[in-house]
Amino acid sequence: MLFEEYVYNIKRIFESYFKYIFEMEKEGNLDLWGNTLLYPNILLITNCSGFYVAELIGAVRKYDGLKVKIHKEKSIYRYLSQFDDSEPVSNDSKLDSCVYLDSDRTYIKGLGLARNADFKVVKERFPSIELYNSILNWTGEKGKGSVISFGPNFESCLIENCVLVNRLDNLYRCKNILAAYIFKSSSPKQKLIDFFSQVLSGKEVKGIHTIQWQLEEQLVIAGQLQNIYLFPSLHETTIGEFLKLHPETIKKAFKTEHFEYEPYLKWLEHDGTCEDTAINPDLLIKRSDGYYDIYDLKTAALAKENITKGGRKRRRFIDYVEEGVAQLVNYEEYFTYLKNAVHAKEKYGIEIKNPKLVLVVGSWENSSPEEVVQARRRYTGVEIIDYDTFCHLFIGAKISSS
Structure with a gap:
């Protein structure tokens, strides 16, 4: 057949x-x-x-x-x-x-x-x-x-x-x-x-x-x-599809009442060097103050033994994770331009102010909490959460409220 x-x-x-x-x-x-x-x-x-x-x-x-x-x-x-x-x-x-x-x-x-x-x-x-x-x-x-x-x-x-x-x-x-x-x-x-x-x-x-x-x-x-x-x-799209179809996982794990999944936002204003026509972040998650944080979903990177590399003083992320961080920073830059910010608010009701940038990547197999902390020393406002931790945040949130 x-x-x-x-x-x-x-x-x-x-x-x-x-x-x-x-x-x-x-x-x-x-x-x-x-x-x-x-x-x-x-x-x-x-x-x-x-x-x-x-x-x-x-x-x-x-x-x-x-x-x-x-x-x-x-x-x-x-x-x-x-x-x-x-x-x-x-x-x-x-x-x-x-x-x-x-x-x-x-x-x-x-x-x-x-x-x-x-x-x-x-x-x-x-x-x-x-x-x-x-x-x-x-x-x-x-x-x-x-x-x-x-x-x-x-x-x-x-x-x-x-x-x-x-x-x-x-x-x-x-x-x-x-x-x-x-x-x-x-x-x-x-x-x-x-x-x-x-x-x-x-x-x-x-x-x-x-x-x-x-x-x-x-x-x-x-x-x-x-x-x-x-x-x-x-x-990654299949993981994203599962989360979209099970919104309670995101709401409970990240303690939010509302999120936007893959909003499509055109670049209406930039510094002249941007070649993209739009941004399409995986998740924009509403905080308790009404503003939104920016999340990006990678995979558990099963083929990677570790999502970081180098010794302690030179600890850094592997390229796969670096690409995710760079993407988050690009999304953050989008909202620094007034026309873009107005467009996001008019289309989705989204407002961004001092956003937390979160990358979901890796698992307990390849993501050491100590090494992740060391690797993100050169970033400000960027968090790395592995999928096993995300899963346990979801279960734990439900336990605490039951």
């Missing part, structure tokens, strides 16, 4: 299904057993060189369609392990995974899969792991690679409400999966149709979170966010 055909059919199936389920809920025709439903709002479809994956992402109370994102990944094992594309093998080169899939229509639900994991360490960074009651922790050979492997007879599977605890040496990453449908790329269209006819025809609702208490909702959203920014090679 061609990838384009897979995308078309998956999109059509899910849009029809979730629209039907949401209508059923509104009409009171679903037995919720005291639960609240949270619907996905992003459909990430990935070509993994021999495998096609459709993963449902997001958690909102009202279904309002799916934003389809297309991604290309060189290996199904890098997709699942979040680190690299090596097959799951032990020290003696034998296949070493928690689950081995070698058939058609396999269904894995409500399970955590890990290998030699220290869950005290895992929970500190990934609080959403508390949502999973059953975790299979493989404690045999040390091994490496994905906790799921595939045999030559594999055709299709559904992984639903599962967490994969991935490890590389002393680093951990958790992949929280609401629902991921994996197919061999050589599978014919009819097999896909038959698979979904079987999976979605039962009485149990599929591809939707069910929660019982308020903090659980925050943990679900936080887990989905961590899944997004720890996704190998995923674009």
Whole structure:
């Protein structure tokens, strides 16, 4: 089956299904057993060189369609392990995974899969792991690679409400999966149709979170966010799209009642050297005094061991971060010109005064708080926040107000 055909059919199936389920809920025709439903709002479809994956992402109370994102990944094992594309093998080169899939229509639900994991360490960074009651922790050979492997007879599977605890040496990453449908790329269209006819025809609702208490909702959203920014090679735009579709993450983490996402502001006045026609900052966040601060979103920079470089006295950011800082300064300059400031106020109601400049980049893996402080000594008014800290600010804000 061609990838384009897979995308078309998956999109059509899910849009029809979730629209039907949401209508059923509104009409009171679903037995919720005291639960609240949270619907996905992003459909990430990935070509993994021999495998096609459709993963449902997001958690909102009202279904309002799916934003389809297309991604290309060189290996199904890098997709699942979040680190690299090596097959799951032990020290003696034998296949070493928690689950081995070698058939058609396999269904894995409500399970955590890990290998030699220290869950005290895992929970500190990934609080959403508390949502999973059953975790299979493989404690045999040390091994490496994905906790799921595939045999030559594999055709299709559904992984639903599962967490994969991935490890590389002393680093951990958790992949929280609401629902991921994996197919061999050589599978014919009819097999896909038959698979979904079987999976979605039962009485149990599929591809939707069910929660019982308020903090659980925050943990679900936080887990989905961590899944997004720890996704190998995923674009900044997809991270931004998730935050836009889950505005409570920004409002709670940064303590604001209002923000503007990607406002488009024309350069009406400058010093004559500007070649751009407009600025398009990721976020303008309203402060308690009514003025706005400027935020820019990069990625977690997973391929970088550290977002700083040099010894203490010469500590500085790597180029990737420097570019983000330079962009923030450029945005700040825009508002120093009267015509630009008036334009921003008229179009969006935005006013800027002594703005805080904030760059969201990196993670706990590559962002040492001490080194970041040292690297930003030559900047004034610029803050660096990594994605794990951002995620914990969101969860912590909700805890303190519950």
